[in-house]
Amino acid sequence: xxxxxxxxxxxxxxxxxxxxxxxxxxxxxxxxxxxxxxxxxxxxxxxxxxxxxxxxxxxxxxxxxxxxxxxxxxxxxxxxxxxxxxxxxxxxxxxxxxxxxxxxxxxxxxxxxxxxxxxxxxxxxxxxxxxxxxxxxxxxxxxxxxxxxxxxxxxxxxxxxxxxxxxxxxxxxxxxxxxxxxxxxxxxxxxxxxxxxxxxxxxxxxxxxxxxxxxxxxxxxxxxxxxxxxxxxxxxxxxxxxxxxxxxxxxxxxxxxxxxxxxxxxxxxxxxxxxxxxxxxxxxxxxxxxxxxxxxxxxxxxxxxxxxxxxxxxxxxxxxxxxxxxxxxxxxxxxxxxxxxxxxxxxxxxxxxxxxxxxx
Amino acid sequence: xxxxxxxxxxxxxxxxxxxxxxxxxxxxxxxxxxxxxxxxxxxxxxxxxxxxxxxxxxxxxxxxxxxxxxxxxxxxxxxxxxxxxxxxxxxxxxxxxxxxxxxxxxxxxxxxxxxxxxxxxxxxxxxxxxxxxxxxxxxxxxxxxxxxxxxxxxxxxxxxxxxxxxxxxxxxxxxxxxxxxxxxxxxxxxxxxxxxxxxxxxxxxxxxxxxxxxxxxxxxxxxxxxxxxxxxxxxxxxxxxxxxxxxxxxxxxxxxxxxxxxxxxxxxxxxxxxxxxxxxxxxxxxxxxxxxxxxxxxxxxxxxxxxxxxxxxxxxxxxxxxxxxxxxxxxxxxxxxxxxxxxxxxxxxxxxxxxxxxxxxxxxxxxxxxxxxxxxxxxxxxxxxxxxxxx
Ligand SMILES: Cc1cc2nc3c(=O)[nH]c(=O)nc-3n(C[C@H](O)[C@H](O)[C@H](O)COP(=O)(O)OP(=O)(O)OC[C@H]3O[C@@H](n4cnc5c(N)ncnc54)[C@H](O)[C@@H]3O)c2cc1C
Numbered sequence: 171x172x173x174x175x176x177x178x179x180x181x182x183x184x185x186x187x188x189x190x191x192x193x194x195x196x197x198x199x200x201x202x203x204x205x206x207x208x209x210x211x212x213x214x215x216x217x218x219x220x221x222x223x224x225x226x227x228x229x230x231x232x233x234x235x236x237x238x239x240x241x242x243x244x245x246x247x248x249x250x251x252x253x254x255x256x257x258x259x260x261x262x263x264x265x266x267x268x269x270x271x272x273x274x275x276x277x278x279x280x281x282x283x284x285x286x287x288x289x290x291x292x293x294x295x296x297x298x299x300x301x302x303x304x305x306x307x308x309x310x311x312x313x314x315x316x317x318x319x320x321x322x323x324x325x326x327x328x329x330x331x332x333x334x335x336x337x338x339x340x341x342x343x344x345x346x347x348x349x350x351x352x353x354x355x356x357x358x359x360x361x362x363x364x365x366x367x368x369x370x371x372x373x374x375x376x377x378x379x380x381x382x383x384x385x386x387x388x389x390x391x392x393x394x395x396x397x398x399x400x401x402x403x404x405x406x407x408x409x410x411x412x413x414x415x416x417x418x419x420x421x422x423x424x425x426x427x428x429x430x431x432x433x434x435x436x437x438x439x440x441x442x443x444x445x446x447x448x449x450x451x452x453x454x455x456x457x458x459x460x461x462x463x464x465x466x467x468x469x470x471x472x473x474x475x476x477x478x479x480x481x482x483x484x485x486x487x488x489x490x491x492x493x494x495x496x497x498x499x500x501x502x503x504x505x506x507x508x509x510x511x512x513x514x515x516x517x518x519x520x521x522x523x524x525x526x527x528x529x530x
Numbered sequence: 531x532x533x534x535x536x537x538x539x540x541x542x543x544x545x546x547x548x549x550x551x552x553x554x555x556x557x558x559x560x561x562x563x564x565x566x567x568x569x570x571x572x573x574x575x576x577x578x579x580x581x582x583x584x585x586x587x588x589x590x591x592x593x594x595x596x597x598x599x600x601x602x603x604x605x606x607x608x609x610x611x612x613x614x615x616x617x618x619x620x621x622x623x624x625x626x627x628x629x630x631x632x633x634x635x636x637x638x639x640x641x642x643x644x645x646x647x648x649x650x651x652x653x654x655x656x657x658x659x660x661x662x663x664x665x666x667x668x669x670x671x672x673x674x675x676x677x678x679x680x681x682x683x684x685x686x687x688x689x690x691x692x693x694x695x696x697x698x699x700x701x702x703x704x705x706x707x708x709x710x711x712x713x714x715x716x717x718x719x720x721x722x723x724x725x726x727x728x729x730x731x732x733x734x735x736x737x738x739x740x741x742x743x744x745x746x747x748x749x750x751x752x753x754x755x756x757x758x759x760x761x762x763x764x765x766x767x768x769x770x771x772x773x774x775x776x777x778x779x780x781x782x783x784x785x786x787x788x789x790x791x792x793x794x795x796x797x798x799x800x801x802x803x804x805x806x807x808x809x810x811x812x813x814x815x816x817x818x819x820x821x822x823x824x825x826x827x828x829x830x831x832x833x834x835x836x837x838x839x840x841x842x843x844x845x846x847x848x849x850x851x852x853x854x855x856x857x858x859x860x861x862x863x864x865x866x867x868x869x870x871x872x873x874x875x876x877x878x879x880x881x882x883x884x885x886x887x888x889x890x891x892x893x894x895x896x897x898x899x900x901x902x903x904x905x906x907x908x909x910x911x912x913x914x915x916x917x918x919x920x921x
Contacts, residue, residue, distance in 0.1 A: 432916075444828055520820075
C-alpha cells in the first residue's frame with residue numbers, strides 16, 4: 171500500500187511547479203487575465219504543448235506521457251496553486267473526447283490539438299443553467315449545424331468546437347466569418363466563457379448513444395480534474411492566509427497567535443488535506459479501473475467543492491479589509507473556486523452521482 | 531501510488547472473514563439488546579470473544595512474535611478493524627491494554643515486563659485501564675498531582691484519577707504519577723499498578739448513556755513496584771506522548787468501516803419510512819457518504835505512511851477530528867431523518883434491530899472530548915503542522 175506519488179509523477183509535479191512559478195507567477199498572469207484579449211499566454215500554452223502536457227492522459231504508444239489521472243491531478247494541483255489562467259483543462263477534455271471518436275477528421279484534429287496548433291473545446295450547454303439538455307436543440311442536418319451554445323469555455327478563441335447536437339457529437343471548425351461570440355463574463359477572470367450562435371458547416375463524429383457514453387467518461391475526468399485544481403487553489407489560499415496572519419500585527423501580537431484564528435486555519439488545513447486524500451484516491455482508482463472509481467470521483471468533486479467554499483471564504487475573512495481589495499490575491503482564488511465548483515459537474519450533480527453509484 | 535492490498539494481506543482478510551463468519555454467532559447489537567445480558571454479562575461475552583480471537587492468532591497482529599504477537603504490520607491490523615466492524619463483532623474488552631499499554635511495553639518496557647504482562651493482556655485474563663486524567667488535569671495533562679512516594683525499593687501512590695474507562699472491570703491500571711513535584715514534564719513517571727489491593731478505591735461513574743462504563747479511582751498508599759515502572763523515572767510524559775503518537779493511524783480504518791454499517795441502516799430506515807426519494811434527505815445522506823469516504827481516503831494515506839515505516843504526517847492529526855465530527859453529524863442525521871424511532875433506548879420496543887442510534891448519538895458526544903478534545907487537536911494542528919506563533 172503506497173499513497174505517495176511514484177518518482178516519475180513526483181518529478182513531473184516538481185518540474186511543473188518550477189515551470190509555473192517561473193513562467194506564470196500570479197502577478198504576471200493577473201495582468202494577462204485583467205488586460206489581454208485572450209486572457210492567457212499563448213506562448214506559454216505552446217510551450218506546455220511542446221513539453222507534452224496536453225498528452226498526459228494518452229498512453230505512451232499513442233504519443234502521450236502515459237502518467238494517467240494521478241499524473242494529471244499532480245499537474246493540475248500545481249496549476250490551481252498559481253490560478254493558472256486559460257483553457258488547459260478544456261483542451262484536455264476536448265482531446266479526451268476526440269480520442270473516443272473514430273474517423274480521420276477526428277484524428278487530424280486530435281493531432282493538431284495535442285501539438286498545441288489549435289484550440290478545440292466542447293460546446294454543450296444551451297440554457298443559462300449548466301444542465302445538459304436531454305435532447306439538444308442544436309441540429310445537425312445536411313452537414314450544417316444550427317443552434318446556439320452557451321458557456322463555451324474560451325469559445326471566442328477556439329479553432330473548432332465539439333458540439334452536442336440532436337444527431338450526436340459534431341465538429342464545427344471556426345467559420346471564415348468568425349464565431350460571432352458574445353462573451354459571458356463571470357467573476358472569475360482566469361476562465362472565459364462565450365455564447366455562440368451556430369449556423370455553420372460541420373461534420374458528425376459520434377452518434378447520440380456513443381456521444382453519451384464518451385461524454386460520461388470525459389465528464390468523470392473533468393470532475394476529477396476540477397477537484398485537483400481546487401486542491402491547489404485551497405492549498406495556496408491557506409498559505410496566503412498563514413503568511414498574512416503571521417505577518418499582520420494587532421493588539422500587540424501577530425494575529426496568527428489568536429486561538430480563534432488558529433482554529434479556523436486548522437479547519438482550513440483539515441478540509442484541504444481531506445480533499446487531497448479524496449482526489450488522489452479517486453485518481454488512483456480511475457487509473458486502476460477500480461469498480462468504485464465513479465463513486466470516488468463523485469466524492470472528490472463534492473468534497474473539493476464544499477471545502478473550497480470554506481477555505482477560500484475564510485481566506486478573505488482572515489485577511490480583513492485587504493482581503494476585500496482587488497489588489498490582494500484572495501479574491502482570485504475565491505473566484506477560481508466558484509468556477510471549478512459549479513462547472514465540470516456541480517456539487518449537486520456529484521452528490522447525485524455518488525448516490526446512484528451507491529445504489530441509492 | 532498503489533492502494534491495493536498485496537496477496538498475503540488479501541489472504542489474511544479472507545482467513546479472518548471466514549473465521550468471523552463462524553465465530554460471530556450473534557451480532558453485538560443483538561447481544562446489547564438482549565435483556566438477559568446485564569452489564570457484567572456483556573463484559574464476560576466480550577472477554578470470551580477476545581480469548582477466542584487470541585487463540586486464533588488475531589490479536590497483537592503487529593507485535594513481534596517473541597512477545598505473543600503475530601509479527602504482521604499496520605495494514606493487517608487495520609484489516610482486522612475493518613472486518614470486525616463490518617461483522618458487528620463484540621468489541622474486545624482490553625482495548626486500552628492492547629491499544630496503548632502494549633505498544634508502550636514493546637517500545638519502552640523491560641523484557642521482564644513484556645513477558646509478565648503481554649500474554650495475559652492478549653488473553654483478557656487481566657483487563658487494563660488507563661489512569662491519566664485527574665479532576666484538575668485533563669487537557670492540561672502535565673498538571674497531574676497524583677504522586678508516587680518512595681517506599682524502600684518500591685512506591686506508594688496517593689491521589690485521584692478520573693474518567694477511567696473500563697475501570698469498574700479492570701484488574702490493572704497504568705498510571706501517570708508525579709515523582710518530582712518541581713519538574714512539570716520530567717517529573718512524571720509511568721507505573722503499572724494492580725487494582726485489587728488495599729489503598730485502591732474504584733467507584734463507577736454514570737455516563738450520559740446511563741451506563742457506568744467509566745469510573746474514578748482513589749489511591750491511598752497503593753503499592754507500585756519498582757519493577758513495574760515503565761522506562762525510567764521521569765520518562766512518563768515522553769512515553770505517554772510517543773505511545774499516543776504511535777497509535778495514531780493504527781486503527782484508521784475502524785471508524786469508516788463502522789460508518790458503513792451505520793449509514794446502511796440510515797438508508798434502510800429512510801427507505802422504510804418512504805423519505806428516501808426526497809431531495810433534502812438524499813442530499814443529507816450523500817454528504818455523509820462523501821464525508822465517510824474522505825475519512826477513509828485519509829486513513830489510507832496515514833496507513834500507507836505507517837506501512838512504509840515512517841512517522842505519519844499532517845494527515846494523522848486530521849484523523850480524529852474528521853471522524854469524531856462526522857460521527858456527530860451522522861447520528862444527528864439519524865435523529866432527524868428516522869424520527870423518534872432513532873431515539874428509542876437500546877432495549878425499547880420497536881428499536882431498530884441492527885443499529886442502536888440512541889446510544890451512538892450520545893456516544894458521539896464523547897469522541898470530541900476524550901483522547902485530546904477537538905479544541906486540543908486544533909491547537910496541535912495550529913502549532914505543529916501550521917507552525918503558527920503562540921502568545
Ligand atoms: C467517555 C470518556 C472516556 C474517557 N476515558 C479516559 C480514560 O480511560 N483514562 C483517562 O485518563 N482519561 C479518560 N477520559 C478523560 C479525557 O481524556 C478528558 O476528559 C479530556 O482530556 C478533557 O479533559 P477535561 O475533562 O479535564 O476537560 P478540560 O480540560 O477542563 O476541558 C474543558 C473544555 O475546555 C477546552 N479546553 C481546554 N484546554 C483548552 C485549550 N488550551 N484551548 C482551547 N480549549 C481548551 C476543552 O476542549 C473542553 O472543551 C475520558 C473522557 C471521556 C469523555
